[in-house]
Amino acid sequence: MNPLPQNLQREAERIASRHPCPAFYVQFKAPLSFARRLFFNHPLLILLRDRLEPVLQEDLGHGMYHSARVSIDGAALIQAEMETNPMEPARLERLILMGLIAGLLHDISRGEERHAEVGAREALRYLEALPLQTEEIECICQAIRNHEAFVTPKTCARPSFQLVSDCLYDADKFRWGPDTFTHTLWHMMNYQELTAQELIARFPWGMTGMVRIADTFRTATGRQFGPEIIETGMEIGKEIYRYLVQHFGD
């Protein structure tokens, strides 16, 4: 990364660290840690991460860092949603695994037009090489196909597929919170070779998008905890904007 976005990212991390941690990450510590354990230790995930490491591109801030966070938050959301709807533990773990895999693969075609649809097809190539059942592959591909914002999603064939799909969506949109400013924005700035002034000019437009996403969460847990994540991101964003104007404004 070039020095300017890199330095701005460090500053943004300092600003973000002064903001409270959104409640989702406090209330769901146990599901998050279970998800993290599977993400780093399950043989399927180890295999898939190895294969995806060279493929996922960091260009626009949608590389392994983003995918891992979507994967883990999505798996935690599945557990949170299932708290009131008990399922046989082995089946639940399998569903959590589907959520983790969907998260890892969801932006595999991020650079393409209609990347959700194209990504679902590309993901198939990886999924067919893994020991998964046909319906599990279908579940993951459908979730990937449905993860784009501001597009009406297709209804899934089964409630469990719908859950994986909705949890993937919400976990991906959680990234529009603080992650926008601790991660994504600086990779975009770097890749697009934006100057600080160009970044300042685009800032208000970007913040408008954040407001809109807060109304789109699909799970009950996402609707309850997602808006606060976005709100925290916006507070961090406002401070970064002031910092940019102060140091780089005309």
Ligand SMILES: [Fe+2]
């Ligand atoms: Fe995406």
Ligand SMILES: [Fe+2]
């Ligand atoms: Fe994403």
